[in-house]
Amino acid sequence: xxxxxxxxxxxxxxxxxxxxxxxxxxxxxxxxxxxxxxxxxxxxxxxxxxxxxxxxxxxxxxxxxxxxxxxxxxxxxxxxxxxxxxxxxxxxxxxxxxxxxxx
Numbered sequence: 001x002x003x004x005x006x007x008x009x010x011x012x013x014x015x016x017x018x019x020x021x022x023x024x025x026x027x028x029x030x031x032x033x034x035x036x037x038x039x040x041x042x043x044x045x046x047x048x049x050x051x052x053x054x055x056x057x058x059x060x061x062x063x064x065x066x067x068x069x070x071x072x073x074x075x076x077x078x079x080x081x082x083x084x085x086x087x088x089x090x091x092x093x094x095x096x097x098x099x100x101x102x103x
Contacts, residue, residue, distance in 0.1 A: 004072065009060055012038055012047055013080050013087075019046055021095035022088050027052065036088050040065070049076075049084055057081040 017039040027033045034051040036058075046064040051057075058081045060074040076084065 004060070004063065004074070006074075008041075009047070009074065009076070010080060012040055013076075013083050015041075016083075016087055018087060018091045018094075022091045034088060035061075036084060036091065038087075051081075051084070051088075058084040 015038075019037040019039050023035040023037075025033050025035055031052055036049045036051075038047045038049065039045065040047055040063065042065065044064075044066050047060060048062045048064070049058045050061045051059070057078065058076045060072045060076065062072060063070050
């Protein structure tokens with residue numbers, strides 16, 4: 001697990017280049033998890049952010065890049081989480097999905 005500076009994560013969230021439709025998946029314990037993927041600053045780099053229903057803060061789960069992917073478990077603060085909530089809603093509308101209510 002490599003460490004990504006929070007400033008880099010914040011820059012990617014603020015730049016907000018959404019990669020495809022937001023997703024809803026089921027965690028191994030059965031909880032619904034929202035997934036929003038943003039493009040990174042390098043070609044082919046993708047940042048997967050997740051939000052478990054019942055939680056208020058998004059988490060950087062993984063980063064995909066040319067040589068594979070790195071798992072992360074970094075929870076974002078209130079401001080970045082609020083930004084991702086707004087991005088999730090906008091992306092859901094843009095891709096023609098009904099955006100389920102966020103916690």
